[in-house]
Amino acid sequence: MKILVAISNVPDTTTKIQFSDNNTKFNAAGVTFIINPYDEWYALVRALELKEANLAEKVTLIHVGLPDGDATIRKGLALGADDAVRIDSEGPDSFYVAEQIAAYAKEKGYELILTGKETINYNGSSVAGMIAGILDLPLISLATKLDVAGVKITAEHDIDGGSRVVECDLPAVVSCAKGMAEQRIPNMRGIMAARTKPLEVVKPIDSAPLTSIKSFDLNPGRTSCKLLGEDQLDELVKLLHTEAKVI
């Protein structure tokens, strides 16, 4: 059984976000990029655990993006993925990205496709479901546990007000959330090995994006906090009622 883990290249969580070109582009100058945390901590680490438990033969990373994402891909290889493929395209929208990943997975016969629950830059939670739609595969969305037994997977995933343990046959797509695995730190051996692991660059298949981003704006955030003393709690309650109008 081969696992394909989709990874996205995103600005570090603490990045101060800025835009350029009249607020139409994300300004990447001086920004540190990382593997999207959910793709790394949950999807990739769980895939590696499954391989270590001899439940998977191979873990491949797939990234739709330009060469500036290679350093991020190498980080994933340093964590222990066997090889990687980069589909050489900017990846203009989720649908386009999903089409690329779906086509590659199908051609190479990957039985399990893992993604994170969402990316921390575009927060779409869409790619896993779109891949499942394109390939007509079952999707386990927002999974917090994942196990493999032969051709079957068992997973736990969130539902409204609870969770559910489900089973399905491979091939399948799973989007991974907190609970599935613990973050790992790459070691020196992994980092050295990553340099020589295969990173194949593939041309994108023909596809047309369905959406585009027209412009961005920063959330102004809160500008001033009204400070009250410990003895002004009645006043706070009054403000919440009359000023904020939330109680």
Next chain:
Amino acid sequence: MVLVFTEINKNRIKKSSLECVQYAAKIAALTGGNVTALVNQASAEHLEELGKAGANTILNMNISDLGSDHILSCAAVEHAVKHSSAKVIVFAFDIAGKAIAPRLSARLKAGLVAGATELPAVNGAAFEVKKNVFSGKANAIYSIHSEMKIIALLPNSFPVVLSENKALVQEFQPDLSAVKSRITIKETKTNATGGMAPLPEADLVVSAGRGMKGPENWGMIEELATSLGATTACSRPVADLHWRPHHEHVGQTGVAIRPNLYIAVGISGAIQHLAGVNGSKTIVVINNDKEAPFFKSADYGIIGDAFTIVPKLTEAIKKFKAHQN
């Protein structure tokens, strides 16, 4: 024509579904056309509520295992799209919406905006829709170019005002015989939330962090929440330390919420925590460190010891409530 996917949870039409119906009604007013709501196994009361939220027509299905696999729900929506000649389909950006909307998007080649926060602007054949990006730090205007359009609306972004509108109800039996569920449910677990509103839908939230020192001190947090009728939440380390159940964890890795009121007690206000709560309408921070970053993202702040402030705040709220009645 606008189609809305709606759900019933705990025998109520979900609040996020009502928001979607109302949102769809506003889109229909912009583009012309009607709103059709799709629902499964709705009672007379449910149907009435969907009407009041703005549905013109309701397609009421009666499929007992619809919720077992999103493949089935997605197929049902596809039938409803055909039946109602919908060009715009609205979902809530919640657990079901996050699974079904992308699948439908891929199947219909309909552009999806996932997590919309405002009504679309109609620009020729395109829709321009605002949504949160960079985990709440920014917004983006997405343009949907495809003829069919899907919008997944972020819960608690759109107020619901019920009217006296009545919808035309049709029994709807889509033929799903060609679609096979491939998921077997082994076990269903329910979160113990008492009578509290589920976090993603809650209007009022009381949340606490590592500043509470240990799980034994949560009594006062629960009492504050009860006095308000609020739902309890927590920061990530609190869930990681098993002081509180995981479903209470809010923030970037946990649940993202946008209640009217978010009271944060003993939470430092790390950027990853803010990512999940900065959409709240009003934020109150209680922290004994005046340098705590959370004060920069708060509307009201009290600098001091939570252990003395929280019980006093509970008293103040009880007094206020007693006075109101």
